[in-house]
Amino acid sequence: MSIETNIQRVGIGAAKLAVAPLEDTSTFKNRAYAALKDVIVSLNIYDQPHEVRLDERQLAQSLGVSRTPVREAMAQLEREGFVHSVPRRGIYVVRKTKREVIEMIQVWAALESLAARLITQHASDEEIATLRAMFATFEDGAPHAKLDEYSEVNIQFHQAIIAMGGNGILVNLAENLFTHMRMIRRKTIAEEDRADRSIQDHLAIIQSLEARDTDSAEVLVRNHALGLADHVSRYATYLA
Structure with a gap:
């Protein structure tokens, strides 16, 4: 509906x-x-x-x-x-206050990096390929006109990482947290050229998943999330 x-x-x-x-x-x-x-x-x-x-x-x-x-x-x-x-x-x-948002992102970083580790160990090549397909139209950057479209793809990417990990408890833990995260991601994606940097981060993550490089995938996903926490800490003046 x-x-x-x-x-x-x-x-x-x-x-x-x-x-x-x-x-x-x-x-x-x-x-x-x-x-x-x-x-x-x-x-x-x-x-x-x-x-x-x-x-x-x-x-x-x-x-x-x-x-x-x-x-x-x-x-x-x-x-x-x-x-x-x-x-x-x-x-x-x-x-949410700035402190609460940062703490949520920190927890998300831990959950999503675990999911990335699990993907390299258990996900099929076909499943991982769907991640790259999401970014087919953005590999040369995300023009401002496509920002809303990219914002949704960005959210779908992070949902897919969690789901593709194949751990039901992890999915349940992340579900409510991600709904809160969705609101702050939508707000921050247009700030300080984050869209362009986000695309490059995602493509690097996908490459590490395709290579089944477990340690690299885990670190890249965690650092990507913590980069959002750092952005919120530095620039989110609209948060109390």
């Missing part, structure tokens, strides 16, 4: 999110959770000049359900760190 995001702030009022009504009423809580999470992730929260407050009543009306499944979905999203409730004020989309 396609969900369009439309943020409209009026004074200090809640953000009005345009979400489609739920067609299947059998799993209201799960479907409300999935719909709201998709909308929150698509908000580009780090580009918003103000806190984004969610209107529970408006969301329930937009989804075509009662407030109960929306409230339950919000509780789950709060446990996962996507929203937080403020007594007598409402529910807000979480903006």
Whole structure:
């Protein structure tokens, strides 16, 4: 189901999110959770000049359900760190602090570098070849006009690295973390020529995976992630 995001702030009022009504009423809580999470992730929260407050009543009306499944979905999203409730004020989309973002990236570096090691040991040549295919149109650089397209390919690449490692527990550990990472990656990819450097990093990673060079692949993937942590530390002035 396609969900369009439309943020409209009026004074200090809640953000009005345009979400489609739920067609299947059998799993209201799960479907409300999935719909709201998709909308929150698509908000580009780090580009918003103000806190984004969610209107529970408006969301329930937009989804075509009662407030109960929306409230339950919000509780789950709060446990996962996507929203937080403020007594007598409402529910807000979480903006991670700079320290929190850097710590998430550090953990991601450890998980993804382990996945790279596993890929060199267990993934097929055909699986690894799909990584290079992702970058066929970007090997000569990423023109500004293609930045949005590259941003999505960049995210897909890192998801594929984790999945291709073939370790189910690793995939589960990374799933929620990557959703947070997705939001900061989308913000940072256009900063300080990171797109061009990211492409070169990715191609070097792919080459090491193709060569089954386990130590090199592990180091390159880890350093690539930690490079993002360093970038955030130096340039992310929009983070508290």
